[in-house]
Amino acid sequence: MTNSVAFTTVVDDIDDEALDDAFKKRLGFGFWVAISWLGLVSLAALLAPWLPIADPNEIANGAPRDGILGDNFMGTDALGRDVFARTIWGARISLGVGFLGILLGIVVGGAIGIAAGYFKGLTDQVISFVVFSLLSFPSLVLALLITASLNRSFLTVAMTLGIVGIAPISRLARATTIQFAEREFVQAARVIGAKSRRIIIKELLPNVLVPMGALTLLGMGISIVAEGGLAFLGLSVEGEAISWGKSIVDGSQTRDLNQNSHVAFVPIFAMFLTVMALNFAGDRIREYTDVRETAF
Amino acid sequence: MARFIARRVVQLILVLLSVTFIAFGALNFLGDPLVNIVGPLAAIDYCDEVEAGLREDSYTSINNSRGDCEIIGEAKADFGLDKPVIQRYFTWLGNIITGDLGTSFQTQLPVSEIIAQKLPKSLMLMVMAQIIALAVAIPIGVYSAYRAGRAVDRATSVASFGLLSIPNFALGVIVLQFFALRNQWLPASFDDTSIGTRIHSLILPATVLGLGIAATYQRLLRTDLLTTLQEDFVHMARAKGMTDRHIMTRHALRPSLFSLITVFGVSTGALIGGSLVIEGIFSIPGIGSEIVTAVVRDDFPVVLGSVVVIATGFVVINFFVDLLYTWLDPRVRAS
Amino acid sequence: MPDPQLTVEDLYVRFPTSRGTVEAVNGVNFTLEKGQMLGIVGESGSGKSVTAKTLMNLLPRTAEVDGNIIFEGDDVRAVAKERRKHFWGVKMTMVFQDPMTSLNPVKRCGEQITETLRYHLGDDKATAKKKAIDLLEQVGVPEPSKRVDQYPHELSGGLRQRVVIAMALACEPSLLIADEPTTAVDVTVQKRLLDLLDGLRRDRGMSMILITHDLGVARGRCDDVAVMYGGRLVERAPTETLFADSRHPYTEALLRTIPRIDQPSHTRLEPIAGRPPELIDPAEECAFAPRCRYAQPDCLGTIPPVGGVRGQHEFACFHPANTDRGRQALDANLAAGQTVTGLQIQANAGVN
Ligand SMILES: Nc1ncnc2c1ncn2[C@@H]1O[C@H](COP(=O)(O)OP(=O)(O)OP(=O)(O)O)[C@@H](O)[C@H]1O
Ligand code: SF4
Ligand SMILES: [Mg+2]
Numbered sequence: 001m002t003n004s005v006a007f008t009t010v011v012d013d014i015d016d017e018a019l020d021d022a023f024k025k026r027l028g029f030g031f032w033v034a035i036s037w038l039g040l041v042s043l044a045a046l047l048a049p050w051l052p053i054a055d056p057n058e059i060a061n062g063a064p065r066d067g068i069l070g071d072n073f074m075g076t077d078a079l080g081r082d083v084f085a086r087t088i089w090g091a092r093i094s095l096g097v098g099f100l101g102i103l104l105g106i107v108v109g110g111a112i113g114i115a116a117g118y119f120k121g122l123t124d125q126v127i128s129f130v131v132f133s134l135l136s137f138p139s140l141v142l143a144l145l146i147t148a149s150l151n152r153s154f155l156t157v158a159m160t161l162g163i164v165g166i167a168p169i170s171r172l173a174r175a176t177t178i179q180f181a182e183r184e185f186v187q188a189a190r191v192i193g194a195k196s197r198r199i200i201i202k203e204l205l206p207n208v209l210v211p212m213g214a215l216t217l218l219g220m221g222i223s224i225v226a227e228g229g230l231a232f233l234g235l236s237v238e239g240e241a242i243s244w245g246k247s248i249v250d251g252s253q254t255r256d257l258n259q260n261s262h263v264a265f266v267p268i269f270a271m272f273l274t275v276m277a278l279n280f281a282g283d284r285i286r287e288y289t290d291v292r293e294t295a296f
Numbered sequence: 297m298a299r300f301i302a303r304r305v306v307q308l309i310l311v312l313l314s315v316t317f318i319a320f321g322a323l324n325f326l327g328d329p330l331v332n333i334v335g336p337l338a339a340i341d342y343c344d345e346v347e348a349g350l351r352e353d354s355y356t357s358i359n360n361s362r363g364d365c366e367i368i369g370e371a372k373a374d375f376g377l378d379k380p381v382i383q384r385y386f387t388w389l390g391n392i393i394t395g396d397l398g399t400s401f402q403t404q405l406p407v408s409e410i411i412a413q414k415l416p417k418s419l420m421l422m423v424m425a426q427i428i429a430l431a432v433a434i435p436i437g438v439y440s441a442y443r444a445g446r447a448v449d450r451a452t453s454v455a456s457f458g459l460l461s462i463p464n465f466a467l468g469v470i471v472l473q474f475f476a477l478r479n480q481w482l483p484a485s486f487d488d489t490s491i492g493t494r495i496h497s498l499i500l501p502a503t504v505l506g507l508g509i510a511a512t513y514q515r516l517l518r519t520d521l522l523t524t525l526q527e528d529f530v531h532m533a534r535a536k537g538m539t540d541r542h543i544m545t546r547h548a549l550r551p552s553l554f555s556l557i558t559v560f561g562v563s564t565g566a567l568i569g570g571s572l573v574i575e576g577i578f579s580i581p582g583i584g585s586e587i588v589t590a591v592v593r594d595d596f597p598v599v600l601g602s603v604v605v606i607a608t609g610f611v612v613i614n615f616f617v618d619l620l621y622t623w624l625d626p627r628v629r630a631s
Numbered sequence: 632m633p634d635p636q637l638t639v640e641d642l643y644v645r646f647p648t649s650r651g652t653v654e655a656v657n658g659v660n661f662t663l664e665k666g667q668m669l670g671i672v673g674e675s676g677s678g679k680s681v682t683a684k685t686l687m688n689l690l691p692r693t694a695e696v697d698g699n700i701i702f703e704g705d706d707v708r709a710v711a712k713e714r715r716k717h718f719w720g721v722k723m724t725m726v727f728q729d730p731m732t733s734l735n736p737v738k739r740c741g742e743q744i745t746e747t748l749r750y751h752l753g754d755d756k757a758t759a760k761k762k763a764i765d766l767l768e769q770v771g772v773p774e775p776s777k778r779v780d781q782y783p784h785e786l787s788g789g790l791r792q793r794v795v796i797a798m799a800l801a802c803e804p805s806l807l808i809a810d811e812p813t814t815a816v817d818v819t820v821q822k823r824l825l826d827l828l829d830g831l832r833r834d835r836g837m838s839m840i841l842i843t844h845d846l847g848v849a850r851g852r853c854d855d856v857a858v859m860y861g862g863r864l865v866e867r868a869p870t871e872t873l874f875a876d877s878r879h880p881y882t883e884a885l886l887r888t889i890p891r892i893d894q895p896s897h898t899r900l901e902p903i904a905g906r907p908p909e910l911i912d913p914a915e916e917c918a919f920a921p922r923c924r925y926a927q928p929d930c931l932g933t934i935p936p937v938g939g940v941r942g943q944h945e946f947a948c949f950h951p952a953n954t955d956r957g958r959q960a961l962d963a964n965l966a967a968g969q970t971v972t973g974l975q976i977q978a979n980a981g982v983n
Binding site for chain 2: 134141248251272
């Protein structure tokens with residue numbers, strides 16, 4: 001008997017080790033680098049008003065069209081506005097609409113996806129049809145349709161990005177729900193006669209939320225890029241508000257782009273690094289939470 | 297199969313109805329429908345007085361042979377703005393089915409004419425982008441799966457990851473700066489002189505759009521191929537002594553193309569969105585630039601008409617992709 | 632005596648993985664004479680398929696292989712570049728376990744047979760198709776001229792395995808390796824397929840390696856049987872000898888898992904207690920020791936070398952069954968009620 005106990009302990013040790021390995025492997029160094037960058041950018045965005053940087057909208061803060069590492073750290077644009085300050089302030093709106101957008105998408109899309117997957121029948125058919133119709137628009141076209149006749153404030157742009165996300169997210173939530181609704185523990189709860197609401201909240205939601213975790217990061221990246229796309233259509237936030245998308249548009253007027261490419265390239269670089277960090281971290285989390293892949 | 301197609305066609309019609317309704321509804325519910333029909337004129341608020349003969353009509357519209365209030369009155373009557381949205385939708389739907397997409401506020405040209413003029417340029421851009429994407433992604437995808445885990449594969453993984461993280465407008469701006477402005481290797485804007493100049497001037501924007509979806513294609517194809525390469529029939533083909541090349545192209549590729557075909561539809565959506573933006577960057581007078589201009593000028597008939605044409609095209613493409621998918625897989629074809 | 636058709640010497644195969652190196656095959660030796668049928672038997676994970684894949688050059692690139700494999704005078708691991716093209720698939724070929732997945736779902740059955748003929752023999756389309764129909768006829772596929780144009784999913788499991796066999800036989804190989812060819816099909820179809828394979832190899836004078844985890848399948852078909860455990864060949868003997876007079880305790884245990892004709896039909900079939908050996912960092916001891924009813928302290932000291940009569944009856948065990956040494960060891964363990972590894976054993980469980 002003692003022997004067999006010793007035997008199982010050894011086996012357990014090995015499995016734990018493998019799990020540890022898997023954990024280190026999957027999240028890894030790159031993941032933490034990505035998270036650090038995201039943390040840094042978010043912090044800069046949040047604290048922008050209190051940071052010792054130039055007023056982003058002050059015209060002739062420096063000589064117009066000054067290059068990188070001149071009097072202004074990241075140079076100035078055609079109006080002499082500080083590019084570095086504008087990029088940090090741009091992060092406020094870009095990250096802001098990205099985050100709010102994906103949050104809205106996940107809450108609404110998740111809810112209707114779960115409803116469709118759980119209740120099936122007519123509910124599912126109606127929801128699926130609407131979702132399918134929404135997916136029949138290229139996403140930027142859908143965003144354009146919504147914003148075209150609205151006043152484009154921070155909130156309406158975030159809302160637009162959110163609405164665009166609802167359809168694909170709800171599809172994922174529906175698929176996950178269907179997958180889990182067939183599992184024993186949910187079936188068992190149903191047999192016992194648990195209320196739908198209870199089953200959804202206690203049994204389904206936690207499981208559906210897992211793939212959503214990765215989606216938050218990936219989707220935020222998509223939203224940030226979508227804001228840029230809207231900016232190029234002239235449909236991002238109106239007025240003096242600064243976003244990365246608007247800054248890139250500002251800098252890509254032919255003359256500026258040729259001689260002062262930093263005006264466009266600095267926000268491009270910021271957006272690129274941020275989106276890459278979001279994609280990278282999202283991918284890692286997805287791999288990490290994907291049971292199929294960790295099983296081997 | 298016939299029944300399957302019939303079901304799909306019914307579905308297609310339903311989706312088209314719903315898509316046109318969403319487009320119509322979005323512009324009618326979110327904005328003031330009157331603005332959507334007469335544009336800036338809708339701001340005029342003294343038409344009651346004009347009607348009562350208390351003041352003169354004004355002539356600010358481009359078409360100034362008619363009075364502003366006269367135009368507003370006609371619009372209200374034509375579009376039945378006092379009627380329920382559903383009814384207005386069907387009137388409008390009836391019009392677009394007969395090919396009448398309305399008239400531009402700005403140019404007074406029929407929207408269908410504008411689209412007919414602009415759309416071919418956009419289509420050319422998108423077709424070129426798809427060709428570039430497939431031409432880049434398929435060989436690289438096959439090769440990276442074949443060399444999975446080796447240096448070539450890792451390098452392509454990093455490259456496609458980078459490509460997926462760079463928004464197409466950003467890539468467009470960078471490419472424009474480097475290839476067209478700083479070094480004048482390729483044109484910075486569209487040249488409509490001949491078919492040759494058209495293709496030549498679309499190389500840069502099409503490459504920018506193509507590379508973005510190529511990364512998606514490459515990743516997907518690689519993953520699918522790796523799965524397929526685990527299959528027994530691949531081992532069997534190797535046991536039969538077939539060459540690696542034969543196995544990759546004749547055995548593994550086709551069953552691995554299915555997900556590529558499914559995303560072909562989705563990527564067309566990304567491509568449409570991308571070309572809206574890229575057309576602006578590379579001064580291509582296509583439907584994307586037209587929409588952007590129309591949005592800025594509140595020229596809603598043009599916006600609505602273009603969106604409806606784009607969405608319809610997108611739905612129809614996905615419909616055919618679906619059929620193609622079914623037709624390509626003999627297992628599905630049989631059932 | 633001429634050289635054997637196939638000689639495998641000191642074959643080692645390991646797979647580096649994130650959890651450590653999997654030692655899948657550890658010093659396997661065997662030979663196969665022309666026209667003979669060798670059965671390789673062992674439970675799941677014992678290294679049967681890896682051995683076969685090594686012969687067929689089908690291992691993933693990451694695999695580390697060591698040892699010599701000589702087939703008809705060629706060093707299989709270093710076939711000259713020009714000959715490689717028409718080596719596997721022509722001289723030596725393999726049939727896999729699952730007919731559902733061994734056929735490419737999006738290619739017609741006929742094409743999957745003809746592509747081999749066209750590539751290796753340079754046949755033109757029409758000739759190849761005719762040959763394919765002939766082959767299907769030979770392997771007992773009804774209406775062969777219709778089948779060539781069908782897709783795999785249109786055929787039943789048994790028919791598909793016949794197509795796979797026809798595919799493998801297309802270039803008239805001199806050695807066919809069949810890796811559990813009947814595990815995935817119906818029991819009723821199983822025997823017919825095995826008899827078909829046996830008949831085909833006799834007609835063609837082809838050698839064959841039949842891999843199975845069921846000793847009963849080997850009986851009456853194989854000339855020799857090799858038993859694998861933990862990546863090693865633990866016993867090898869002419870089939871009848873193995874059944875009548877096995878030496879290795881693992882073989883003995885395996886034999887008890889199949890119905891025997893010389894025992895009353897109600898005799899309980901015993902599964903082998905315990906789990907298969909760890910292949911990552913295995914201890915320097917007999918891999919079967921934790922499950923062995925004969926195990927003694929010396930079994931834990933070294934790995935038992937292969938002994939017995941070379942080329943006749945070989946086995947790797949310090950206390951072989953059906954010998955005095957073995958009986959003494961078993962008696963001692965029975966008296967103690969357990970073996971040196973702590974395995975509880977009882978006197979009445981399956982006395983020989
Ligand atoms: N590519 C690989 N990488 C790592 N380990 C492998 C690989 N291929 C096989 N193995 C391991 O080698 C061992 C032997 O596998 P093998 O497939 O030869 O077993 P088998 O005797 O054929 O079993 P079965 O009856 O299940 O087919 C197993 O533990 C397996 O996990
Ligand atoms: S008796 Fe010893 S050597 Fe023989 S199988 Fe058992 S443990 Fe191994
Ligand atoms: Mg096997």
